[in-house]
Amino acid sequence: MAVRKNQANLTATEKRNFVDAVLELKRSGRYDEFISTHNAFIIGDSDDGERTGHRSPSFLPWHRRFLLQFEQALQSITPSVMLPYWDWTADRTPRSSLWADDFLGGDGRSGDGRVTSGPFAFGSGKWPMNIRVDGRTFLRRSLGTGVRELPTRAEVDRVLAMSVYDAAPWNSSSDGFRNNVEGWRGPNLHNRVHVWVGGQMTTGASPNDPVFWLHHCFIDKLWADWQGMHPKSGYLPTGDTPDVVDLHDTMKPWNDVTPADMLDHTKFYTYA
Amino acid sequence: MSRPTRRQILHGSAAALAGAALAAPVAFADTAAARPADGHGQAAGDGPSGGHEMPEPFDEMYEGRHIEGWPADEEGAQNGGHNSSGSHAGRHAGLAGPHDGMDFVVRIDNDDLHVMRNADGTWISLVNHYETFTTPRALARAAVRELQGADLVPVVTG
Numbered sequence: 001m002a003v004r005k006n007q008a009n010l011t012a013t014e015k016r017n018f019v020d021a022v023l024e025l026k027r028s029g030r031y032d033e034f035i036s037t038h039n040a041f042i043i044g045d046s047d048d049g050e051r052t053g054h055r056s057p058s059f060l061p062w063h064r065r066f067l068l069q070f071e072q073a074l075q076s077i078t079p080s081v082m083l084p085y086w087d088w089t090a091d092r093t094p095r096s097s098l099w100a101d102d103f104l105g106g107d108g109r110s111g112d113g114r115v116t117s118g119p120f121a122f123g124s125g126k127w128p129m130n131i132r133v134d135g136r137t138f139l140r141r142s143l144g145t146g147v148r149e150l151p152t153r154a155e156v157d158r159v160l161a162m163s164v165y166d167a168a169p170w171n172s173s174s175d176g177f178r179n180n181v182e183g184w185r186g187p188n189l190h191n192r193v194h195v196w197v198g199g200q201m202t203t204g205a206s207p208n209d210p211v212f213w214l215h216h217c218f219i220d221k222l223w224a225d226w227q228g229m230h231p232k233s234g235y236l237p238t239g240d241t242p243d244v245v246d247l248h249d250t251m252k253p254w255n256d257v258t259p260a261d262m263l264d265h266t267k268f269y270t271y272a
Numbered sequence: 273m274s275r276p277t278r279r280q281i282l283h284g285s286a287a288a289l290a291g292a293a294l295a296a297p298v299a300f301a302d303t304a305a306a307r308p309a310d311g312h313g314q315a316a317g318d319g320p321s322g323g324h325e326m327p328e329p330f331d332e333m334y335e336g337r338h339i340e341g342w343p344a345d346e347e348g349a350q351n352g353g354h355n356s357s358g359s360h361a362g363r364h365a366g367l368a369g370p371h372d373g374m375d376f377v378v379r380i381d382n383d384d385l386h387v388m389r390n391a392d393g394t395w396i397s398l399v400n401h402y403e404t405f406t407t408p409r410a411l412a413r414a415a416v417r418e419l420q421g422a423d424l425v426p427v428v429t430g
Contacts, residue, residue: 042401043427047391055390112420133398134422146403173391183402184390194402202418204386204398204427 002269004221007084007098007214008091009272015103018084019119021077022210023126034070035131035207037253042204047171050243052252057166057236058245059182060223061262063216065254068268070213082269085217088193089153094143104211106141113140113199120210133203141209142198150196155187160226165236170244176236177226181219190219221271227263235259324393327376330409336421339412341378376408378415383424385415398427 010018025031041053041062053062067083074081091098094107105118115138120127122138129137144150159180167176172184183191193215194201200208207213227233238247245251247260265271329342378385378397386398387408394404395411399418405411 039398039427043386043388043398046388132425133427134419134424136422169391171391184404191402195400202400202402204401206401 002082003272004082004217004269005084005272007086007103008096010084010103012102014081014084017078017081018074019103019210021074021081023119024077025073026127030073032130034066034073035205038066038207039131039204047169047173048243051171052245055172055179055182055184056244057170057178058251058259059178060220061235061259062245062251064220064223064262064265065251065257067213067216067220071269083213083217085221085271086211086214087218088150088196088215089156092150098211098214099143104209104214105139107143108139108141108199112136112138113142115139115141115199129200129205129208131205131208132200133205139209140199141201144196146195146198146202147192151187151189151192156189156222159186159189160222160229163230163233165233167236170237170241177230177233181222181226189222190215220265224265224271235263324389327407327409330412332409334413335416337416337419338381339379339409339416341376341408341412344374344377378408378412380412380415380419380424384426385412385424386427387411399424 005014022031038053045051045054045056047055052058053066071081071083074083086098098104099106099118101118103118105115105120108115115121116123118124120139127139129139159177162177162180164176166178167174172179172182175185180186181189183189194206197209197211197215200206201212201215235247237244240246245259248258250256250258326343327341329340331338331340333339374387375389376387376395378387388396390396390404392404394406395408396402396404397411397415399415400411403414405414
């Protein structure tokens with residue numbers, strides 16, 4: 001069974017294979033299609049209208065499918081590559097090996113936030129910002145300035161303890177596990193990590209930073225962990241909810257996959 | 273499909289590509305579910321409310337940038353009406369107009385910044401999409417700081 005590992009435990013070869021596959025997807029143009037898709041849903045998903053990728057119950061299954069599609073694209077380059085996850089409760093400083101030059105590269109420089117080291121630095125010539133919200137064409141980060149602290153393990157545990165998956169009105173004002181993980185409510189987990197990284201990660205075009213995938217892989221693992229803790233709690237809602245993806249509704253843009261299809265991640269991978 | 277205007281190309285061509293996957297955004301309307309803002313980053317408590325006050329228009333220089341904003345339903349009055357006709361045609365063509373789905377227009381140096389109102393009355397923008405602000409003006413100022421002098425570019429979504 002394919003295993004998704006903590007990024008901190010990857011071998012040098014695994015890091016190199018991951019980076020090389022990401023760069024090849026970028027070179028071929030396939031990477032930017034993922035950015036465009038994400039940006040489209042970010043703009044289209046609204047609290048009082050149709051909502052699929054974000055601020056809705058399908059935030060978790062939508063991103064699970066999105067990550068699977070990206071992982072399969074990576075595997076079309078190098079079959080052994082798996083998405084790693086970033087446990088930001090443990091690796092919570094800019095000194096983490098995550099940000100080393102043999103992996104994602106470092107923080108942005110002062111002044112303009114430009115990442116100047118590692119495989120995704122502008123100077124490498126291999127990581128142009130083609131899908132962007134402003135004129136800047138270089139990857140930017142500003143680790144820990146938009147918000148000082150990443151979420152703690154205690155904050156994660158507080159959210160994992162919530163036994164109800166989601167609740168009406170099924171948006172950014174909901175109670176329940178999903179919205180507390182997403183971060184519109186409660187200690188703020190997922191949203192806060194985007195802000196902590198800074199740069200493109202704070203924008204609708206956040207997959208411009210490869211850390212997007214490692215961040216969402218950990219969010220996906222938290223969903224799996226939550227399911228293990230609350231085996232009697234299912235995805236909600238289960239039917240007839242306007243503008244919201246019910247358990248057996250298909251999700252855009254794929255239109256052939258439902259939240260129900262995404263509930264059991266062990267059909268696709270396991271977490272180490 | 274009618275030939276799109278330059279403005280639609282700038283703001284909507286990508287949406288056309290994603291159009292198969294995305295419903296046209298629905299204009300925001302105040303609902304009974306909408307609730308008052310109670311500050312930065314925090315959702316308001318449950319309870320009935322009459323909806324939100326639409327923020328006042330603003331127009332100022334901030335850190336060297338011209339920021340302005342106004343309720344989207346005043347678009348025609350403030351903008352000669354050319355956008356509203358454009359976005360109408362855009363919907364027919366499967367294109368999203370620049371302000372479709374937005375209840376408040378925000379511009380930085382005359383470029384559109386996509387913004388959205390949350391159910392609790394707070395606001396986000398495409399530049400700061402994971403962080404909420406109590407007003408569009410605060411959101412525009414945050415975008416100026418984030419942009420560090422860079423220009424906004426038309427949104428590409430597909």
